[in-house]
Structures are given as structure tokens and as C-alpha cells.
Amino acid sequence: MKPFDIVIVGGGGAGLYAAMEAMKTNPALNIAVLSKVYPNRSHTSAAQGGANAALANKAKDDSVEMHIFDTIKGSDYLADQDAVDVLCSEAPKIIRELENIGTPWSRMEDNTIAQRPFGGAGRPRCCYCADKTGHTILQTLYEQCLRKGVLFFNEYFALNLSVHGSRSRGLIAMNMKTGKVEAFPAKTVIFATGGYAKMYWNRSSNAAGNTGDGQAIAYRAGIPMKDMEIVQFHPTGLRKSGLLVTEGARGEGGYLINKDGERFMARYAKEKMELGPRDLVSRSIETEILEGRGFDSPAGKYIHLDLRHLGADLIKSRLPQIREMTLNFEGVDPIEEPIPIRPTAHYSMGGIDTDNFGRTVMDGVYAAGECACVSVHGANRLGGNSLLDILVFGRIAGHTAAEEAGKFEPGSISEEDLRESVEDIRARMQPSGHYERYGALREELGQTLALNVGIFRESSLLHKGIQDIAELKERFKKVRVFDSSDVFNTNLQQVLELQNMLDLAETVAVGALAREESRGSHTRIDFPVRDDEKWHKHTLATLVDGKATPGEKPVTMGRYELQERTY
Amino acid sequence: MTETIDQHQEGKRDVTFRVFRFNPQVDSKPYFDDYTISAERGITVLRSLNYIKEHVDATLSFRAFCQAGICGSCGMRVNGISKLACTSQVWDELDKCREPGIIRVEPLRSLPMIKDLIVDMDPLVDKMTRYANWVDSTMPLAEMGKKEFLISEEEFQQYDKATDCILCASCVSECSILRANTEYVSPAVLLKSYRMNVDSRDGIHDLRLAELVKDHGVWDCTHCYRCQESCVKSIPIMEAIHAIREDALEKRGPRDTSGAKHAEAFMEDIEKKGKLVEATLPIRTNGVVWTLTNLLPMAMKMIVKRRTPPPPPLVKSAKGIKIFRAMFREMTEHVKQDHLKSHKK
Numbered sequence: 001m002k003p004f005d006i007v008i009v010g011g012g013g014a015g016l017y018a019a020m021e022a023m024k025t026n027p028a029l030n031i032a033v034l035s036k037v038y039p040n041r042s043h044t045s046a047a048q049g050g051a052n053a054a055l056a057n058k059a060k061d062d063s064v065e066m067h068i069f070d071t072i073k074g075s076d077y078l079a080d081q082d083a084v085d086v087l088c089s090e091a092p093k094i095i096r097e098l099e100n101i102g103t104p105w106s107r108m109e110d111n112t113i114a115q116r117p118f119g120g121a122g123r124p125r126c127c128y129c130a131d132k133t134g135h136t137i138l139q140t141l142y143e144q145c146l147r148k149g150v151l152f153f154n155e156y157f158a159l160n161l162s163v164h165g166s167r168s169r170g171l172i173a174m175n176m177k178t179g180k181v182e183a184f185p186a187k188t189v190i191f192a193t194g195g196y197a198k199m200y201w202n203r204s205s206n207a208a209g210n211t212g213d214g215q216a217i218a219y220r221a222g223i224p225m226k227d228m229e230i231v232q233f234h235p236t237g238l239r240k241s242g243l244l245v246t247e248g249a250r251g252e253g254g255y256l257i258n259k260d261g262e263r264f265m266a267r268y269a270k271e272k273m274e275l276g277p278r279d280l281v282s283r284s285i286e287t288e289i290l291e292g293r294g295f296d297s298p299a300g301k302y303i304h305l306d307l308r309h310l311g312a313d314l315i316k317s318r319l320p321q322i323r324e325m326t327l328n329f330e331g332v333d334p335i336e337e338p339i340p341i342r343p344t345a346h347y348s349m350g351g352i353d354t355d356n357f358g359r360t361v362m363d364g365v366y367a368a369g370e371c372a373c374v375s376v377h378g379a380n381r382l383g384g385n386s387l388l389d390i391l392v393f394g395r396i397a398g399h400t401a402a403e404e405a406g407k408f409e410p411g412s413i414s415e416e417d418l419r420e421s422v423e424d425i426r427a428r429m430q431p432s433g434h435y436e437r438y439g440a441l442r443e444e445l446g447q448t449l450a451l452n453v454g455i456f457r458e459s460s461l462l463h464k465g466i467q468d469i470a471e472l473k474e475r476f477k478k479v480r481v482f483d484s485s486d487v488f489n490t491n492l493q494q495v496l497e498l499q500n501m502l503d504l505a506e507t508v509a510v511g512a513l514a515r516e517e518s519r520g521s522h523t524r525i526d527f528p529v530r531d532d533e534k535w536h537k538h539t540l541a542t543l544v545d546g547k548a549t550p551g552e553k554p555v556t557m558g559r560y561e562l563q564e565r566t567y
Numbered sequence: 568m569t570e571t572i573d574q575h576q577e578g579k580r581d582v583t584f585r586v587f588r589f590n591p592q593v594d595s596k597p598y599f600d601d602y603t604i605s606a607e608r609g610i611t612v613l614r615s616l617n618y619i620k621e622h623v624d625a626t627l628s629f630r631a632f633c634q635a636g637i638c639g640s641c642g643m644r645v646n647g648i649s650k651l652a653c654t655s656q657v658w659d660e661l662d663k664c665r666e667p668g669i670i671r672v673e674p675l676r677s678l679p680m681i682k683d684l685i686v687d688m689d690p691l692v693d694k695m696t697r698y699a700n701w702v703d704s705t706m707p708l709a710e711m712g713k714k715e716f717l718i719s720e721e722e723f724q725q726y727d728k729a730t731d732c733i734l735c736a737s738c739v740s741e742c743s744i745l746r747a748n749t750e751y752v753s754p755a756v757l758l759k760s761y762r763m764n765v766d767s768r769d770g771i772h773d774l775r776l777a778e779l780v781k782d783h784g785v786w787d788c789t790h791c792y793r794c795q796e797s798c799v800k801s802i803p804i805m806e807a808i809h810a811i812r813e814d815a816l817e818k819r820g821p822r823d824t825s826g827a828k829h830a831e832a833f834m835e836d837i838e839k840k841g842k843l844v845e846a847t848l849p850i851r852t853n854g855v856v857w858t859l860t861n862l863l864p865m866a867m868k869m870i871v872k873r874r875t876p877p878p879p880p881l882v883k884s885a886k887g888i889k890i891f892r893a894m895f896r897e898m899t900e901h902v903k904q905d906h907l908k909s910h911k912k
Contacts, residue, residue, distance in 0.1 A: 331609025
């Protein structure tokens with residue numbers, strides 16, 4: 001194949017924006033976007049809330065400066081202040097640009113882009129399109145990429161970087177339609193593959209494919225991961241699927257009830273009750289379950305979100321989508337029954353360590369979006385900042401790669417490299433004696449993470465988690481692929497995704513053990529307070545001799561001094 | 568063998584999934600496999616398929632991603648109807664089975680088969696490209712990102728519902744025209760085209776419309792409404808198709824294409840006689856030459872079988888035609904007024 005200037009891995013918001021911007025920066029470049037799904041299926045579509053930008057359409061006194069401060073404070077001061085500066089300063093421009101190319105933003109009475117209040121923000125600055133913001137942004141970007149004739153390789157599963165010395169020569173990927181392993185020699189590669197929170201499996205709100213493929217590939221190539229231990233949990237996920245029941249249900253007056261029939265939030269937030277901040281409500285529910293006041297089911301322990309007292313009329317008129325969702329996904333009508341819920345892993349703040357331009361430590365390799373950690377979210381991401389992150393840094397990564405591609409030699413991938421990847425796969429498909437089922441391992445990985453590397457962390461639990469993950473990795477060697485066909489072998493794909501999750505799970509657990517403090521979403525029972533003296537820094541995890549080796553990196557400070565985070 | 572998907576005190580039901588199978592590498596033609604599992608209330612069709620893949624048959628192939636009804640990956644036919652597997656409850660489907668206890672699961676129609684429940688989506692993407700399903704912004708490149716277009720609530724309402732489309736291709740699978748002609752533009756692409764055409768930020772409305780009125784375009788729809796009935800997001804797709812046609816008639820005139828002429832001839836007959844003069848309809852739609860070359864053999868067969876429509880002079884006006892004409896003119900006037908109003912906005 002003709003060498004590419006830029007190969008973008010992932011077709012969600014970050015990948016598509018990178019493609020558009022790279023083409024704009026230098027139309028002569030040969031650019032390809034690889035995606036394991038059709039780009040319009042990407043998980044960007046699931047973001048409902050919106051994207052923050054200080055447009056000051058709603059609150060006239062809003063400013064970029066206030067957005068910066070809210071984000072830094074929200075991050076529990078772990079975000080890099082120069083990166084947050086870029087995020088918030090670029091926000092108004094990028095939201096307007098999306099508007100200019102067709103995103104159907106909801107509107108205010110004066111016909112400007114509508115904005116609404118969101119958690120942790122001092123002003124209403126979240127731009128939205130009803131409850132389908134991510135979906136409409138993704139559609140717009142995909143439409144524009146089709147318009148510009150971006151070269152897509154849809155349903156290609158990325159396997160490895162081809163690395164020689166300190167440099168990548170391109171990407172190796174499997175064409176799902178044919179099963180063929182193909183080389184994509186490239187001067188530059190941009191990873192935009194989304195988050196890794198699906199490693200919590202049924203305790204995750206993520207799509208089945210959010211398995212951290214880009215991070216795992218970069219990690220195996222020796223690129224460090226940053227702040228991997230920091231994972232955000234949402235309080236109300238459905239028991240069986242982990243899917244989100246949005247905050248609106250509690251906003252309208254829903255109760256959280258344990259198996260003794262108590263509105264237990266009285267114990268944790270007497271004033272705010274069910275409407276306390278996300279992390280507090282998550283921790284409260286988890287405490288109830290851990291102390292034996294949850295309901296029991298084979299799908300795991302849970303508590304009730306009860307809406308029945310609100311009455312059929314209110315539920316039908318104000319919460320129709322929540323009702324539809326619980327009917328569709330749990331078979332429960334909230335008019336007649338309480339909804340079974342428990343906290344669910346929602347977003348991964350950590351990822352591939354990059355600078356403010358999307359560069360990784362490896363020449364010619366870039367990353368953007370949830371897959372990267374710049375870091376703009378620090379220890380806790382604010383609602384409305386994740387869509388913004390993928391847009392702003394997707395664009396920056398595309399621009400940087402387009403500018404820098406000329407510096408690098410054209411990539412070439414040897415037959416030997418390709419053969420290695422094929423043999424890795426073939427080995428999995430050879431029948432042998434004792435074997436393991438990937439489905440069981442995947443469930444067990446989710447369980448041990450939720451239990452030992454979940455909302456509450458503690459030294460002995462984390463050691464147990466690390467040991468479990470090591471054992472799962474050992475058992476994974478015996479996983480067999482039963483489907484021997486070349487065409488659309490989803491059995492093989494799911495096994496490879498499990499491998500990626502297992503590799504990254506180790507970095508999450510090791511980072512969580514290293515960080516001996518509680519900050520943002522990371523809660524250590526044995527170290528319950530934020531320790532700025534020892535831990536105001538990023539953790540790194542690098543693969544050395546097959547093991548996750550911890551490291552650290554300072555946090556870039558700026559105008560804002562460390563303060564206690566209270567609301 | 569009956570496997571258990573999820574033990575629960577609420578009770579379970581045995582369900583057989585009769586699943587369409589086809590692997591192009593080994594199968595000369597498709598067949599069905601039966602999988603019987605025990606499913607509790609609240610389990611979706613997709614969760615059942617996941618369970619079967621993990622525990623019973625790892626070779627069963629289907630697409631699934633978000634599992635929450637927003638990504639559109641798991642479009643398939645369940646008990647004969649195209650829908651998302653992830654939002655379909657097994658116990659609800661049990662009430663719709665033709666054979667009790669057996670849920671049929673098949674791939675979407677009118678798209679090329681790849682394997683089992685997976686079909687090729689490329690034809691749909693190609694059509695989105697052909698019909699320019701994007702906003703070609705009137706904002707100059709140098710001005711991008713500097714200011715907003717001001718969009719009224721009325722305009723937003725025109726395309727709000729259409730932007731719900733997740734391209735799951737359920738409508739593509741249900742469309743009766745596509746089953747006869749895969750080149751047909753397809754309901755999803757018409758919906759998207761409509762959404763772009765009513766967007767004031769877009770600058771290529773006329774070009775898009777010119778493409779839409781060509782062969783295999785907007786005039787090929789037969790108003791069967793199956794797209795709208797099967798839409799998983801309840802989008803009124805037919806309203807969008809009608810709106811494109813009205814737009815085409817208004818902007819390009821009734822003599823523009825065969826489709827427009829056909830609609831015009833229809834209107835003429837209905838106004839004059841209250842029913843169709845079928846014998847001359849093809850001539851008025853496609854002209855004498857086309858009719859003679861394309862329909863003469865069929866006309867001969869019709870004569871032999873004595874199935875010819877009556878010649879125009881013999882088509883009598885329908886009963887009560889005077890009252891009907893008055894109503895017809897009143898309605899036409901209403902439509903004209905509405906158009907005027909919408910243009911004033």
C-alpha cells in the first residue's frame with residue numbers, strides 16, 4: 001500500500017475532527033481514517049448533555065476565564081493549567097465552527113445557540129441539542145468528512161504499531177470483512193479510539209467496544225499511560241446493563257431506597273439528599289451495598305431508584321425517555337415498580353500521555369480525545385467537558401500531525417512485522433487441550449475491577465485486584481477462538497479486545513495502588529484526604545519487561561493556587 | 568440443551584431463537600439455527616444473542632456497539648420486522664411469534680449479505696455521498712468559527728426530528744421500492760436530504776434537488792409508509808418525502824421530470840373526473856415515444872387478456888363530482904395559502 005502521511009485510528013468526534021483539520025491544513029496530504037465500526041456508530045453518539053463554551057449567550061457575564069477556573073477546580077487541581085487554558089479558550093470558536101457546518105444546536109429566543117447549567121459550572125455554558133448532542137455532532141462531522149472525501153477504512157480492527165527504534169513506521173490492522181491483516185505504512189499515526197471504562201464490563205455505561213484499543217497498542221509500543229487509575233463513576237446505572245439513568249430522574253424527585261426501605265441519602269447528605277454531587281451519591285450507594293443493605297440478584301447487588309410516588313402523569317410527561325429506557329433495557333415500568341440501579345463506570349480520565357499539541361513521547365505518534373490524557377480533566381471531569389475535549393484536541397492533533405508529517409521519512413512495514421501479527425492471531429485459533437472462554441474472563445475482569453479497583457479503594461483490595469488481573473492474564477493465554485472463519489470474525493475481535501482491556505487493567509490497578517491519597521474520583525479508604533505534598537502529580541505507567549512500571553510527572557500550574565475543593 | 572441466561576426469582580421462559588446463518592466461505596446458501604435458552608423478564612434480544620455467542624455458539628455473528636439504542640449497529644429483523652435488537656424485549660417478542668415460543672432473527676433486507684446477521688452498509692454511505700447529505704455552508708472559510716448563524720425556532724423545528732436518524736437502516740430494509748430496485752435513493756437518504764434542504768445554512772439546495780428528481784430518486788416512492796412505520800426513532804419520514812416533492816414541483820415546475828408530470832397528470836384527472844384516466848397516464852407522464860417503446864408489449868398482452876383500461880371518452884365523472892370539485896379547489900387554495908405564509912417567514 002502507498003505510504004500515508006497520516007493514519008487516524010478511530011472515527012469518533014476526535015478522529016473525524018482530526019481528519020477534517022489535517023485536510024484543511026495541507027490538502028496535498030494522503031490521509032486515512034481507520035475505524036472498527038462505521039464512524040457514525042462511534043461512542044461520541046451516546047453523549048447526551050452537551051459541550052461547554054463561554055459563548056455568553058445565556059449568562060452575559062460568563063467568560064473563558066471562569067470556564068478555566070471551574071475546570072481546574074473540578075479536576076481537584078490535577079489538570080495541567082496550560083492545557084485547560086487551550087481547552088477553554090478554543091471552546092467558543094469550535095462550537096461556532098460546528099454551528100457553521102450544520103450542527104443543529106438548540107436555540108435561545110434570540111436565535112443564538114442555547115446554553116444550560118451543568119454540574120460544577122458557575123454559569124450556564126453547556127451548549128446542547130436536546131438530549132442528543134453527541135449524536136448530532138458526530139453526524140455533522142461524518143457528513144463533512146464525506147463531503148471532503150476523507151478516505152475511510154471502515155470495520156478495520158487496529159492490531160499494532162510497527163516500531164523500529166524510537167519511531168513508528170505505521171499501523172497494522174485487520175480488515176474485518178476479509179480477515180486479512182494489512183499494513184498501513186505512515187509518517188504519522190493519530191490514536192483517537194475513545195475510553196477504556198468498558199473494562200468494568202457490566203458495571204460500565206460504555207459501549208461494548210470502548211475497550212481501550214488505542215491505549216493498549218500505544219502501551220505495548222512503550223508509550224507511557226498517564227493517570228490511568230482515575231475513572232469516573234455515575235451513581236445510577238441499570239443493574240443488568242450498566243446503562244445510565246440520567247440525573248433527571250432524581251431531579252424530578254426520585255428516591256434512592258435500600259432493602260430496608262430507607263431513603264438512605266439522609267445519612268450522607270441530609271440537605272441535598274438524592275441531589276448531592278455525583279461522586280458523593282456514588283459513594284453512598286456503594287456504601288449501602290457493601291454494608292449489606294442492597295438487594296441481591298445473580299446480576300449483582302443493587303438498590304432501588306423509586307419514582308412511583310411521582311405518579312403516572314408526571315412520569316409520562318416529564319420522564320418519558322427514562323421510562324422508555326427502563327422498559328426497553330430492564331423490562332421495568334417505573335410507574336409500577338422501582339428501578340434497580342447501582343453505580344457504573346462512566347468515563348476514563350486517564351489515557352495516552354500527550355502534550356498540548358497531541359504529541360506522545362514517540363516521534364510521529366499522536367493521541368486525542370478520551371483515549372489521550374493531556375490532562376484537562378485531572379482527577380474529575382466536569383459534565384460538558386468531554387465533548388469539548390474531543391473537538392478541541394482532535395482538531396489540534398490533526399493540525400499538528402499535518403504540519404509535522406513532512407519531518408518524517410515515509411514509513412514502510414516489513415513482511416516480517418506483518419507475519420508476526422498474523423501468527424499472533426493464528427496461535428489463538430489453534431485448538432488445544434484445556435481452554436478458557438473469553439466471555440467468562442471478561443465478566444470476571446469486570447467483577448474484580450468493580451470490587452477491588454472500584455469506587456472505594458484500599459491497599460489490600462488493590463493488591464487482590466492486581467493479583468486477579470495477573471491470573472486472568474495467565475488464563476487468557478488459554479482462551480480459544482472457536483470461529484475459524486476469515487469473514488467478520490467477531491469472536492476473534494472480542495478476544496483481542498479482551499487482551500487490550502487486560503493490559504490496561506493492570507495499569508489502572510497499579511496506578512490506584514501508587515496514588516496514596518483521595519482526589520476527585522479516586523477514593524482511597526486508607527488515605528482519605530488529598531495529599532498535595534506527596535501526590536499533586538500525574539502517575540505514569542510504562543510497559544517494561546512485560547510489567548506496568550510506575551512513574552510520575554509534575555502538574556503544570558498557572559494562575560490558580562491549590563485550594564480545597566468545596567461546593 | 569437449554570441454557571440459563573440470568574437466574575432470577577421472577578421466573579423465566581424458554582425461548583427458541585431461530586437465527587439466519589450464512590458464512591460465504593463455507594455455505595452455498597443460508598440456513599437457520601435454533602438456539603433455546605431460558606430468558607427472564609427484562610432481557611433484550613441483543614442480550615440473548617450475546618449470551619448465545621458467549622455460551623452456546625461463538626461463531627454466531629452480528630454487530631452491536633452501544634447497546635443503548637443510539638448507535639444503530641444492531642439493526643436486524645426480529646419476527647419479520649426490522650428493528651434494533653438492543654431495544655427489543657424478548658418477552659414482548661414472544662407475543663408476536665408466528666410459531667409459539669420461536670423468535671425468528673434475520674438480517675436486514677436490501678443490503679448485501681456479509682455473514683449471518685451482518686449486512687454491508689457501504690451502499691447506504693455511497694448514496695449519502697451521491698445525494699450530498701451534508702450542509703455545504705454559506706459561511707466563507709475565513710469567517711468560520713467567528714460568528715453564529717441565527718436560526719429561528721421555526722426553522723429548527725423543521726429539521727429537529729429528522730436529525731434523530733441514527734442510520735440503523737430499518738427503513739431501508741422495510742422499503743418496498745428498494746426490494747425491487749436497490750438503486751433507489753432509500754428512505755433514510757431522502758430524510759437526510761430533506762433535513763439539509765430546509766437548513767438555511769446550506770448553499771447547495773438546488774443541486775441536491777436536481778439530483779433527487781432524477782431516476783431512482785424522490786419520485787419513485789410509492790407511499791407505502793413502511794419506512795415510517797418501522798422507524799425506531801418514530802421519525803415521520805413520509806412527511807419529509809412529501810416535502811421534497813412539493814419543493815421540487817414548486818422550484819422546478821410540473822414539467823420537470825416524469826415523476827412531476829405523473830403527479831401533475833394525477834391532479835388533473837382527479838380535479839376533472841374524480842378518478843384516473845389510466846389509458847393516457849403513461850403518455851402524459853413519459854411521452855408518446857417512451858410509452859410506445861416500453862409499454863406496447865404489455866398493452867398487447869392486456870388486450871389479449873381483456874384487461875385494458877377504458878378509453879378516455881368512456882371514463883365518466885364520478886358521482887357527486889361538482890361537490891368534489893368544490894372541495895378539491897378549496898383544498899388546493901389552502902395549500903397555496905400555506906405556501907405563501909411559509910415563504911413570508
